[in-house]
Amino acid sequence: MNPKTSGRSFIWRAASLALLAAAILAVCFPLYWLLITSVKFRADQMTFPPVWIPARWTLGSFHEAFVVKGFGAYFVNSLVYAGCSTFLSVALGSLAGYSLARFKFPGQLEPKISFWILSTRMFPPVVSLIPLYFLIRKINLLDTPAALIALYAVFNLPFVVWMTRSFFKEIPVDLEEAAMVDGLTRFQAFGRVTLRLAAPGLAATAILCFIASFNEFIFALTLTTLKAVTLPVGIAGFVTQYKVMWGEMAAAGLVAAVPVVVFSLLAGRHMVKGLTMGAVKG
Amino acid sequence: MLVPSLAGLFVVSVYPTLFLLRSCFYQMDLTGLEGSFVGLDHFRRIASDALLWKALANTAVITAIAVSLELVLGLGAALAVHGSTGSPRASLGKTMFRNILIMPMVLPPIAVAIVWRLMYDTNYGVINGFLSYFGLGPVPWLSDPALAVVSLILTDAWQWTPFMFLVLLAGLTALPEEPYEAAMIDGASAWQQFRDLTLPLLRPVILVAVLIRMMDCLRLFDTVYVLTRGGPGNATETISYFIYRTAYENFDLGYAAAVSFLTLFLTLFLSKLFLMILGIKERREPEDVRP
Incomplete structure (x- = not known):
């Protein structure tokens, strides 16, 4: 009691x-x-x-929205972009998180780098909208999957680095050293021992990245026009174009909700820690 | 191993900052990268742009009311759940409750906006439908300037009160039990325990949650885009929507960039505050025991 x-x-x-x-x-x-x-x-x-x-x-509204109005393609786009960018940011971010957690840096460099990385997350997306629009136009990637995948991957990096850094810090370095005494290289020790122990946390991190990329709206809105449109952009355009097609709107909104709800239930308890950047332990 | 991450982050943070700094002094449009030098024109315009200040004021009002509402509701729910734990059955209920509450905040904001747009509809919306049983309405939720602000706030509160709840519940669960035992022995009432123990002990968690939500509100865009498009008039235009409209509907990119720079400044201020609080927490962690 x-x-x-x-x-x-x-x-x-x-x-x-x-x-x-x-x-x-x-x-x-x-x-x-x-x-x-x-x-x-x-x-x-x-x-x-x-x-x-x-x-x-x-189920007429679903048929109308996804088959007739082409939301099926937008849905696939969203899933692919979110999946690819999640893979990229977890791969790159966990390497960075690992080196911040384990390697010796001169002076107070490690906390400085960590906090700089975290501070980039505070950057409001709308602020970088115009600069990144010009950058992406310059390299001819407007309205391409590559632009959105790369952007989403980088946007999620601070989160992945910050989370993995704390996961790796919690895993005793002795375990890796024992594995290295037994003849594994540092990289093998990382892969077979540390990564495996951190797997549940990494999975939850990946899920949160996926959700963030899948839900992203303002960059997808400004950087795509026809070919690379995502589901949120498709839905928003639909709302302004056909004000009274409620069933189709609801069907599209419902389908957009399904992947994120399923994934968030999988992540469960880690959601709190992830959503607060580890400020509160879930 | 750090290099790829740092390089990527450089491109989305330092590069935009420098770009914005430069474009504060240049005129640009969608067609040309190289604009003409306009000196301090953008800043003069910022100072006298009533619509911009309206957008800033809207953002401040929506943020203040929405975050307070979310804090009060979230704290109430967190206290209620925390107070009714104990048996294993209650903890199963807690897990289910948490899973239900997670839903609004992970949903795509666009989907949330759709839900509320359907419900707010003046003629056929379910909210007015419900009110009509009591002889009230129809209420023009999205077409009256003041009500549109209320509608946006309610939508935000629906989506983000769960966040407050989860953070505060985690904070409550982590509180030490000894002070409460002492307070019980001293005969403190429930209200006294709440006021003199729970609130002060929970303060750092509340601060972090409020700051995170405040920074999120500066980004408020998706729901505005679908629900009101900043209207009626400019009643619900937030700073994010103002920047978007200036850049992509009026094609006034130089000015939009200057406003972005101003917004960046505001956010930096808030995030400094946030990092200071996190920094204090970080320093309290036990010393590293690495060899």
Whole structure:
């Protein structure tokens, strides 16, 4: 029994539970509304007062959005960009995180580099929008997957470096040294011992990178026009173009939500640590 | 091994800063990289641009109200969950609750905006539908200037209160138990325990959470783009949206770059504060025991 609560009355507990039930309802209702709007027939979408529980369902909106309006291709684009950029940033970032955690740097250089890396994450994306737009146009990568993959990979680097640095610091260096005494090279020791021990944390880090890249909007909006469009950009364009196609909007929004929800449930407890850059241990 | 990461980060942080510094003094458009030198024109314009100051004020108002709301709701929920733990069944409930609450904040902001756009609709939205049972409405959620700000804030609170909740709950769970035992023996009431123990002990965590959310609010763009497009008029235009509109709808890139530079300055100030707090935490960690 928690000493902080043992003196509290039944009424206090009931109030807490009521508050939590209200919170769950507040979170879930909008998601429920998205779901049922996507499966309603058009006639049931636009009624007043609204149809709370539709009596008949259809997948027509999904067909219209993903097959007819081409959201399927945007969805694939988003998945591919998020996947590739996640792979790149975890590969590069964990190397950097490892060297910051393990190698000797002269003077106070290590914390300085670490904090500089962290500080680049504070950089608001919209600020670098115009400079990066010109840079990418100069090297002829506007409206290409390569531009977005590279950008997303770099945007997630500070996060990966900061997280992996803390994971690697928690793993005792003795384990690696023991492996090296047994005849492994430093790189093999890193791969077979340290990396394996850090795997759960790395997986959670990768999931958060994936979510961030998959959800990104403003760069995808300004750097793509036709060929490399991502799902969020497709959806936003659709909203402004067809104001009343609610079912299709809801269907697209729902499908965009599926990968991130699945991945975040996989990451579970690590989410808190990741989302706060390790300021709070989850 | 550090080099690739450092090089990449250099391109997305130092290069843009230098670029912005230069473009503060140049005129540019979408067609030409090389603009003409305009001296301090952009800064004069910043000083007298009512729309820019409106956007800054909007950002400040939305940030202040949304973050306070999220803090109060998040703290309430965190205290409620923390107070009802103990049995294994409760901890299973806690995991489920956490998983449900994670959803809004990992959803693509665009999807969140879609959800709320459907619900806010004046004629067929579910919110007005619900209010009509009580004879209220229809309420023009997105087309009235003041209400549009409220709608944006509510959407932000829906998406990010869970973040406050999770951070504060983690903070609460990590609090030491001894002071509470002592307080119980001294006969402190629940309110006294909250005011004199929980709040002061939780202060660093609250500060970090609030600062993270404040910096996020400076980036508020996606939901504005889908819900209101900065309108009606300029009622909900945030600083991010202002920069986007100036650059990509008015094609006034030099000026947009100068405003970006100003925003960078603001953010640097906030992030310095954040790093200072993190730095204090870092120094408190036990000394490194590396050979």
